[in-house]
Amino acid sequence: MISVTRGIWRSILGAVFIVLVFTTYRLSTSSHSYSPLFSTDQPVLVPKPDIIGYKAKPHHQFWADLFVVLNANKPELPSVETAIEYRKDAPKDGVKTKQNLANRATISKETIKELQQKHKQVLNDLPELTKVVYHPETSGIVLVGGGKFSWLAYLSVLSIRDTGCKLPVEVVLPKYDDYEKEIHYCSELLPKLNARCVVVPDVLGPSVMLEWGNKLANYQFKSLALMVSSFQNILLVDADNILVKSPEPLFASQLFKDYGMVTWPDYWERTIAPDFYEVAGVKVDEKTRSRYNRYPMDPKIKLTDEDVDQVPYHDLEGAISDLSSESGQLLINKATHSKTLLLSLYYNIYGPKIYYKLLSLGEQGEGDKDTFPAAAHVAGEKYYQVKSFIKTFGYADSDNKFQGVAMGQKDPLLDYELFQKKAVAPLRGKNMGMQEQVDLLKKVSREDFGEDGLPLFTIHCNYPKLDPLTLMDRDDLYDKEKAVLKYRIYGGLKYKKPTVKDGKLTEIEEDFELQQWKNMKMALCDRKYEFTHFNSKNIDKVCELVKNQVTKLSA
Template sequence: MDALTRQGKSVAFLRHFMLKVFFFRGARAKSLVIILLLPFTFACLIYRLGIYDDFYVPTQVLGTRLDASNHGPSGWWAEFFARLEETRVTARDVKMRGRGPSINWKPNINATRPDLIQLREDDEAKFRQSHAAFVYQLALFSSHLPYDAGTTGIVTTAGVSNFGQVVSMVLMARQAGSRLPIQIFLDSSSPWVDWICSETMSRFEAKCVSLENTWGGIRHSLPRRLVRFQWKIISIIASTFQNVLFLDADCLPVLNPDPIFDRGSEPFASTGFISWPDFWVTNTSPRFYKIAGDIEVPPVTPRTSPEAGMMVYDKARHADTLLLAAYYNYNGPKHYYPLFSQAGAGEGDRESFLHAAQVLRALREKGLYQQPTAWMKPGVGVRKGYYDVKTLPAVHGRSARGKWTGMFMIQKDPMADYRAAMAVIDKDSKKNKSKMKPGPSENQPSSLPKRNEAVAMVEEQDFLTDTTPLDTFGNLTLALKDHDSRTMFFHHNGVDPDFTRIIDRKSRMVVTNEQGKYVRLWGDPRWIIDSFGRDVEKLLWEDSMQVYCQKGLARFRRLQKVCTRMREIYEQVYA
């Protein structure tokens, strides 16, 4: 039932009820009923006049048109939540002495790692016990992570409130030339979201997935409700793809990302995990490294804090990395998130992914973790490691009426970034006459007991990439300024790229100049046209109008207004 139908029924019910009150016997009774009816009458009038808009209110039950994940609740998901709950952190909520600093990272920065965590010895012991218990079962647990072998796709997560951003992301991916299938994991739905999922997304080879419907009875037995950041790791794990490009709903591809996964393409072939940098100096507490297994505390100077708006994973190689990240996020809001960021800029899930990879590498080198080896097959041409893009992000904004507004972060092509980094390392290695280029790991063999002969035949070190040379992030960043690095993503974390909100007064998507004329979303288009060979912004408007002006969406009053406003702005700015 859409909003207009509900509104009509509400008004009819109110009229019928008022007639009953009018003929009700007894003045005192009439007065009492009228007083009780006033709040309801007021609410109906607000709704009738359009003052209240329930467009973004999620339905209690997700739309029946949504597709369910192939991974049913009876097997792996039950094990997943059971293992997380069995090893959950039982320590008190983490407290801090003040807030961690928000410092912009730059090469050779003079900064120290803050230590603001207040943690009693018994709580730290509970942290260590929990972490060790999860890692102990990790090799077995990760050996049967479900996915469809050999598949590759884009994954994102959203709800009713930001589904408009997902529409923009899907349109931009196709505009950029991507042919990868897309899975959209929804934590909530509504009639308009349901309709677009069913009638529109299939044209773009995108599928909406309701995890909560898939979990069935498990959803009601979960000891805690998943919130905001926790959905990201769940969506990556739940995706049926083996190779995943995860994108935040507001992360718009402007360069085709598909070649990242081509056979032999670097850095994916050598690592199976790619992350991108943020602006900030990392604030991860020294206590975290102690809790994780007394591993070495790294300096803050080599690399920035990572962002999590875009990530690349091969689940075959990094099943254990993903599941450890899931553990950090399951225990995140009150425990690991404060340890990772100490209330600094961007506290949330972003530190959990790269830290999971770093922790497992450190534990393996200490002989405290034995990873799965089933994926280690000669002739496939892949190794395991991690690559964090070395080129720093940039900010792009728009000026109007003398005010500058940050719109998005510019993130680079990891393939071009890797080639530039290798060129710098090769140059340095020739200068120093030493081999620095990343390759098979030369770490000492694990001190863990030997495995069975079939597994022992695998030369594990031949399948691991030694990323030590790439840990000189700071020096690489300076050197990369002389190399061409292509832009691949606009991470729209400044202004939400949601066209369903352009009719809202508080929306910053559309603004006017001093003459009262609408201005472009991204300002002067020349640099974008020069960079990508097309007017990316104009094409996004055209594609978005094709979606929101469909006849099937005309029954939603807000989308009627959105379509009218989009056409008005397009004629004034882009025609």
């Protein structure tokens, strides 16, 4: 029996080893000119799989060790599906007090205890991000590609270069298959733009991918993209995000040096379950109000019992301030925010059934977006939240109903300057009462940090995306007979674009929508670049739309 068992284990280990060898061979042969992100000849043993003689590079070792920690602290619940159940009968209007938020979901004491124990343990066990997993003192921009998103990322990289930004760019591809389908994209198109592909399995290594490869998807890849990028300082942008201002000044700014992390707002107030703070071991002082919405109070206000029932929970000392965050863009320093990144990865890995629910309670946009500020808050690592509200772009449809298509996010450097001038300085040393401060900050929020306040930084074109195939499937948008869109969907948006005229750097006013269609025409119709997303599609039909759009918008 013993010899049979040993034989079975030898077969299993042998099969796993073959998979590893095949994976390595596959990358080296079918991926042609792909160059690994990190290179070193110092081999170390990987904990899993336990194959005698198998060697891995130091960055593979780091990720293997990390995922052992993440796996060891997986919440063990009787039923993950029902651990956190939303209450359909709970009212969602009114002030978001502790009771209002607590009424939105049912979470058992057993679930809280289990999550609390595992959260405390993982926080203790998480390592520091070391220089073996990133190149010190480097800065760059990171996007997630693959399929349709590789096409969108290309448009985004073009926009980055249009701003005059020269920072390197990495497009993270989730799977080897994504790379194999985009050989021309990775080896020809991106390098011309000082950009490159990064393949997640190549960076994380076979040990991690054998166990986790099929468990990671969707929102989780943004957190992974931050992990596998070679840069220390990263601006992560969604593939459907178009920059209209160079991000280079952000990396050199005092704001970034002081905070190490910058987030941008979403539309909604936070709806984090009060139980999350218990799980994370964070104390919320329910008798002290420290802010109005996203603006800090000075001085903080001691609350009466009556006040407690009227004040939004996230205005309390120790809670995470409003507004909820939009992860279409995130600026972060790996060296100063190591714990934030690793803890947010933990929240994302166990997000869909647990942490996404705790951090959003079923509100719109539930996903990875609030994991980053939550992780920073728990880790005690500073971050700056952009205060300016989103500028929504869209069009009026045939029923004269406004249809939003994109989110305009503001320049964080100008936002911080305005915040200090309008929201911080007027309160300093004045010793105002609670209502006086609230009234002042409400006015500041409305008049200085509204939709039409500061200049734009980026346009998140999230629905519909800048994809001609998607647009051609929209009967409400696409006129099939004329092969053109029925509306100017970005409402005539203009922005300032840097350009050189008569040997001097200046700015010209650019038509945002026209510029995107010109970029599509250049890539798909003039130069006929290859993108997997358009394989097997009638590219002539696509180009008919693209060219008609350029003509229509140029008139």
